[in-house]
Amino acid sequence: MPRRIVVPFGPQHPVLPEPIHLDLVLKDEHVEEALPSIGYIHRGLETLVTKREYPEYVYIAERTCGICSFIHGMTYCQAVEKLVDCTVPERALFLRTIWSEYSRLHSHLLWLGLFADALGFENLFMASWRLRESVLDVLEETTGGRVIQGSCKVGGVRKDISGETLERMRKGLDIIERDAGEIADVFLRDDSIVSRTRGIGVLSREDAYALGAVGPTARASGVGIDLRKTGYAAYDKLSFSPVVETAGDCHARCAVRVKELFTSIDLIRQAIAKIPDGPIEEKPKKNPEGDYFARSEQPRGELVHYVKGDGSRHLVRSRIRTPTLTNLPSLVRMLKGCNLADVPVIVLSIDPCIGCAER
Amino acid sequence: MSYLSRSPWLLHYDASSCNGCDIEVLACLSPLYDVERFGIINTGNPKHADVLVITGGINEQNRQVVRNIYDQMPDPKVVVAVGICACTGGVFRECYNVVGGIDCIIPVDVYVPGCAARPESIIDGIVRALDILEAKKERMGKPGGTGPAGSPAGGAQ
Numbered sequence: 001m002p003r004r005i006v007v008p009f010g011p012q013h014p015v016l017p018e019p020i021h022l023d024l025v026l027k028d029e030h031v032e033e034a035l036p037s038i039g040y041i042h043r044g045l046e047t048l049v050t051k052r053e054y055p056e057y058v059y060i061a062e063r064t065c066g067i068c069s070f071i072h073g074m075t076y077c078q079a080v081e082k083l084v085d086c087t088v089p090e091r092a093l094f095l096r097t098i099w100s101e102y103s104r105l106h107s108h109l110l111w112l113g114l115f116a117d118a119l120g121f122e123n124l125f126m127a128s129w130r131l132r133e134s135v136l137d138v139l140e141e142t143t144g145g146r147v148i149q150g151s152c153k154v155g156g157v158r159k160d161i162s163g164e165t166l167e168r169m170r171k172g173l174d175i176i177e178r179d180a181g182e183i184a185d186v187f188l189r190d191d192s193i194v195s196r197t198r199g200i201g202v203l204s205r206e207d208a209y210a211l212g213a214v215g216p217t218a219r220a221s222g223v224g225i226d227l228r229k230t231g232y233a234a235y236d237k238l239s240f241s242p243v244v245e246t247a248g249d250c251h252a253r254c255a256v257r258v259k260e261l262f263t264s265i266d267l268i269r270q271a272i273a274k275i276p277d278g279p280i281e282e283k284p285k286k287n288p289e290g291d292y293f294a295r296s297e298q299p300r301g302e303l304v305h306y307v308k309g310d311g312s313r314h315l316v317r318s319r320i321r322t323p324t325l326t327n328l329p330s331l332v333r334m335l336k337g338c339n340l341a342d343v344p345v346i347v348l349s350i351d352p353c354i355g356c357a358e359r
Numbered sequence: 360m361s362y363l364s365r366s367p368w369l370l371h372y373d374a375s376s377c378n379g380c381d382i383e384v385l386a387c388l389s390p391l392y393d394v395e396r397f398g399i400i401n402t403g404n405p406k407h408a409d410v411l412v413i414t415g416g417i418n419e420q421n422r423q424v425v426r427n428i429y430d431q432m433p434d435p436k437v438v439v440a441v442g443i444c445a446c447t448g449g450v451f452r453e454c455y456n457v458v459g460g461i462d463c464i465i466p467v468d469v470y471v472p473g474c475a476a477r478p479e480s481i482i483d484g485i486v487r488a489l490d491i492l493e494a495k496k497e498r499m500g501k502p503g504g505t506g507p508a509g510s511p512a513g514g515a516q
Binding site: 011013018019039040041042043044045047048051059060063064065066067069110113126129130132133145146147148353354355356 | 372373374375376377378379380381382383385386388389390391403415416418420421424450451453454455456457474475477
């Protein structure tokens with residue numbers, strides 16, 4: 001009769017770039033139960049909303065997470081814009097869409113690299129991160145920052161992109177698409193990747209729905225939720241369909257992210273083709289009053305920013321709901337019954353971003 | 360870097376960073392910067408590491424974790440604080456759960472500012488840290504030289 005033992009996983013663990021702690025209850029090599037505990041990087045940045053004026057808080061909102069920083073800043077702006085009666089000009093909405101999609105490309109490529117590394121596929125890690133650098137070059141050229149962009153503001157955006165640069169970006173996308181095609185082929189078809197991921201960490205459609213999974217984790221289990229379909233920023237003027245897989249295992253979650261690279265590239269192409277001329281910002285007419293919550297699709301899933309103002313320059317409350325925290329119950333379900341050796345791959349398969357989750 | 364006679368191994372720990380500096384630390388390993396060609400390896404084991412690269416500030420829960428990791432590393436060792444949060448607490452210093460920079464818990468040898476710190480400046484900081492590591496190693500064998508706790512930065516130990 002095998003004994004039950006508890007193995008601690010984290011907070012400092014080679015496979016995790018960020019600290020999260022899991023107590024794994026094992027019977028032999030099988031995980032009977034996984035108990036997560038978090039709080040290692042909790043800062044409490046939501047309270048800063050009372051210490052910074054509302055236009056300044058965009059910078060703090062961006063620093064919720066360094067990987068999807070632009071989308072955090074944009075979602076905060078979307079919420080505040082409703083409170084200050086401000087209509088964002090069309091061109092700014094398109095620019096936000098373009099930067100959001102470049103952020104998604106960089107986030108997914110980063111994840112694909114880390115995932116390959118967790119599988120022991122060092123070469124593929126390098127290939128993914130080399131491609132990611134060409135995405136970061138575009139972000140740096142157009143916003144000035146590689147990972148923290150700071151180009152979004154309440155009422156619009158801070159910087160415009162010239163037609164010449166847009167044309168160069170459009171041409172660059174062809175190269176990104178070609179290189180992404182090469183690594184996509186390896187991720188989807190390589191024998192060693194398929195054998196390490198297929199049938200591992202299965203999350204059924206019912207579980208995904210009941211446990212409130214979001215983003216690629218939900219879409220890989222056949223739940224077709226994509227907040228971009230709600231048409232914020234300029235997504236209502238672009239056509240795309242969410243990538244949905246049905247297997248619900250680690251391979252399906254990987255496949256969703258690989259295929260979303262091409263959706264993002266296509267969306268940027270459409271946005272560059274349709275971007276109108278005009279102003280890029282509108283000044284807010286009053287201080288924020290009332291409350292509102294804005295939702296958007298982050299690379300990891302649904303992001304919600306709630307803000308509440310009382311008519312002064314400072315908001316009284318901000319609340320952020322991030323996708324990783326929402327996906328943790330699904331992760332606990334996936335880990336149940338897996339082998340100890342598969343734990344790193346399954347943990348990575350939800351694309352955990354602890355920086356967001358703990359704020 | 361022709362003076363590098365050994366291959367320094369790094370341990371990277373995210374104290375309470377937003378991830379921005381962490382992915383830039385990892386970017387140093389990617390083909391564009393590729394510090395592995397100098398024998399610099401990002402290890403996961405504190406007992407293997409010479410250089411502790413920390414991003415983000417100290418908060419109530421990770422205080423003991425950072426202390427434990429530092430204590431487990433063999434001497435001589437150096438600490439590089441990457442990003443403004445690790446240096447001083449940065450934009451988060453007014454947050455209720457943030458105690459301050461890394462140097463309120465363990466001695467820091469090199470401070471790399473920036474939000475997020477760029478890979479170039481991270482590499483520069485680590486190269487400077489290697490000089491300090493070499494100097495610490497020389498001092499170790501000598502009478503009156505510093506033992507395990509010895510750090511020119513003074514420090515909290």
